[in-house]
Amino acid sequence: MSGDARDRIRERVDEVYRSESRRVLATLIRLLGDFDLAEEALHDAFTAAMEQWPREGVPASPRAWLVSTGRFKAIDGMRRRARFDASLGELAERLEAAADAATPDVDGVEDDRLRLIFTCCHPALPPDAQVALTLREVCGLTTEEIGRAFLTGAPTVAQRIVRAKAKIRDARIPYQVPSRADLPDRLDMVLRVIYLVFNEGYSASSGASLTRHDLSAEAIRLGRLLVELLPEPEALGLLALMLLHEARRAARATADGELVLMDEQDRSLWNRDQIAEGSTLVERALSSRRIGPYTLQAAIAALHAEAPSAAQTDWRQIVGLYDVLARADPSPVVELNRAAAVAMRDGPEAGLALIDAILQRGDLQDYQFAHSARADLCRRLGRLDEARTSYARALALARQEPERRFLERRLRELAAHGR
Amino acid sequence: MKYLCLIYDEEKKIGAMPKSDMDAFMGEYFAFTNGIKQSGHYVAGEALHPVQSATSVRVRNSKVSTTDGPFAETKEQLGGFYLIEAKDLNDAIQVASRIPSARLGTVEVRPVVDFSQQQQRQQA
Numbered sequence: 295m296s297g298d299a300r301d302r303i304r305e306r307v308d309e310v311y312r313s314e315s316r317r318v319l320a321t322l323i324r325l326l327g328d329f330d331l332a333e334e335a336l337h338d339a340f341t342a343a344m345e346q347w348p349r350e351g352v353p354a355s356p357r358a359w360l361v362s363t364g365r366f367k368a369i370d371g372m373r374r375r376a377r378f379d380a381s382l383g384e385l386a387e388r389l390e391a392a393a394d395a396a397t398p399d400v401d402g403v404e405d406d407r408l409r410l411i412f413t414c415c416h417p418a419l420p421p422d423a424q425v426a427l428t429l430r431e432v433c434g435l436t437t438e439e440i441g442r443a444f445l446t447g448a449p450t451v452a453q454r455i456v457r458a459k460a461k462i463r464d465a466r467i468p469y470q471v472p473s474r475a476d477l478p479d480r481l482d483m484v485l486r487v488i489y490l491v492f493n494e495g496y497s498a499s500s501g502a503s504l505t506r507h508d509l510s511a512e513a514i515r516l517g518r519l520l521v522e523l524l525p526e527p528e529a530l531g532l533l534a535l536m537l538l539h540e541a542r543r544a545a546r547a548t549a550d551g552e553l554v555l556m557d558e559q560d561r562s563l564w565n566r567d568q569i570a571e572g573s574t575l576v577e578r579a580l581s582s583r584r585i586g587p588y589t590l591q592a593a594i595a596a597l598h599a600e601a602p603s604a605a606q607t608d609w610r611q612i613v614g615l616y617d618v619l620a621r622a623d624p625s626p627v628v629e630l631n632r633a634a635a636v637a638m639r640d641g642p643e644a645g646l647a648l649i650d651a652i653l654q655r656g657d658l659q660d661y662q663f664a665h666s667a668r669a670d671l672c673r674r675l676g677r678l679d680e681a682r683t684s685y686a687r688a689l690a691l692a693r694q695e696p697e698r699r700f701l702e703r704r705l706r707e708l709a710a711h712g713r
Numbered sequence: 714m715k716y717l718c719l720i721y722d723e724e725k726k727i728g729a730m731p732k733s734d735m736d737a738f739m740g741e742y743f744a745f746t747n748g749i750k751q752s753g754h755y756v757a758g759e760a761l762h763p764v765q766s767a768t769s770v771r772v773r774n775s776k777v778s779t780t781d782g783p784f785a786e787t788k789e790q791l792g793g794f795y796l797i798e799a800k801d802l803n804d805a806i807q808v809a810s811r812i813p814s815a816r817l818g819t820v821e822v823r824p825v826v827d828f829s830q831q832q833q834r835q836q837a
Binding site for chain 1: 714800801802803804806822824826829
């Protein structure tokens with residue numbers, strides 16, 4: 295075989311790895327009953343593909359070939375080791391019998407991916423382990439990539455994953471899609487993990503760069519996968535919400551990395567395809583009549599996305615949606631956002647009264663955006679001293695460089711005014 | 714697979730219960746125990762005397778030391794346990810969530826080590 299042909303096969307194997315490896319892994323975990331065994335089997339299966347496909351050609355169904363090769367390699371490996379330990383032979387036999395019974399289950403492949411997602415996001419695992427395990431097993435990110443994305447060392451991430459896998463094995467967390475009764479709560483955990491990944495990418499909690507695009511893209515990919523496998527209204531709502539936020543990415547910062555608030559953004563930079571897709575998803579979610587917090591937030595984001603300018607936004611409807619959201623998922627942050635919308639509908643004074651009421655209650659004292667929102671309303675009302683105090687408070691709490699620079703700029707503008 | 718469900722209650726809260734509430738609470742425990750015996754989950758279960766009755770034993774340098782307690786500075790104390798047989802963690806959580814004290818305190822669910830499987834895995 296010529297070198298060219300071999301290169302082409304190698305490319306084909308890489309392509310199959312990208313498109314199929316997570317599906318194959320999900321099925322191998324079910325067949326072998328163990329994450330580590332399945333990962334080893336996946337690796338062995340692709341090594342075998344590299345050797346055999348150039349000789350024998352690419353099989354008609356690469357996925358089925360990889361699953362059965364991986365399973366065979368795992369059982370074979372156990373047999374060989376069984377010469378030293380009889381109990382491994384029994385385990386190998388049990389796995390073989392179970393695997394034979396399960397092989398015809400081709401339709402179950404998509405279920406395997408759902409099983410994998412729900413197992414990685416099992417509530418018995420700590421939240422940071424859920425995130426790390428989902429990115430590792432479902433998305434196929436390396437521990438180095440996860441560590442970089444979350445600004446922690448790869449060893450920390452690796453340790454979280456090792457501990458999570460040990461718990462899945464030792465406490466016997468089942469490889470299952472939850473029962474109908476448990477589904478709402480369990481789906482909620484999965485959505486939370488996906489949204490956490492998205493937010494980490496959208497607005498990094500600290501550090502120099504405003505967005506870490508890869509994580510957001512990964513979260514949207516996860517959201518799409520979930521919608522494809524389990525089109526529950528809140529899954530649609532979350533995907534819509536992420537797309538509608540993502541659509542504004544190009545407008546959120548200037549070329550030199552300065553933050554631009556939504557009312558000052560160049561709306562021609564907003565991604566119309568993502569907005570259209572997000573809006574369609576919102577409508578689908580709303581028509582289900584089982585409307586949850588993600589769908590409500592997405593509906594609000596859709597109204598922003600469809601408005602030609604901040605002034606021409608349907609603030610009355612946005613306030614109405616925040617009212618519903620505050621009932622469905624009460625939190626001071628929702629109240630703060632509602633107050634900002636009220637300020638747009640009824641004027642800054644009305645919004646300021648609401649924000650002051652939240653702060654006086656003792657909530658959101660250490661929340662940067664409560665102080666910057668207050669500062670902005672004071673500025674618009676010409677109460678410059680109060681504006682300065684609130685901007686300074688926000689600046690003291692800000693951890694992200696572009697946000698710090700934005701607040702410093704506002705403070706400088708106010709100082710120039712004061713003179 | 715076996716799981717140990719450790720039941721942590723606030724002894725103060727239990728102690729302050731009016732008799733009628735206490736009787737109802739014990740009635741729930743009685744019904745729960747019967748239920749898991751019928752479903753095949755039950756292996757063993759006991760209630761413990763309050764933590765004031767506890768004694769700690771340590772051996773250091775071959776010398777036995779016995780002390781009162783322990784009285785950890787926690788609100789909840791170990792008040793009893795069930796040893797159950799469950800299919801997997803989800804099944805065990807299902808059982809544990811029906812223990813009456815789960816509503817008042819905390820139930821810690823711990824998988825029991827199966828030494829025969831442990832050995833298999835180490836050599837795998």
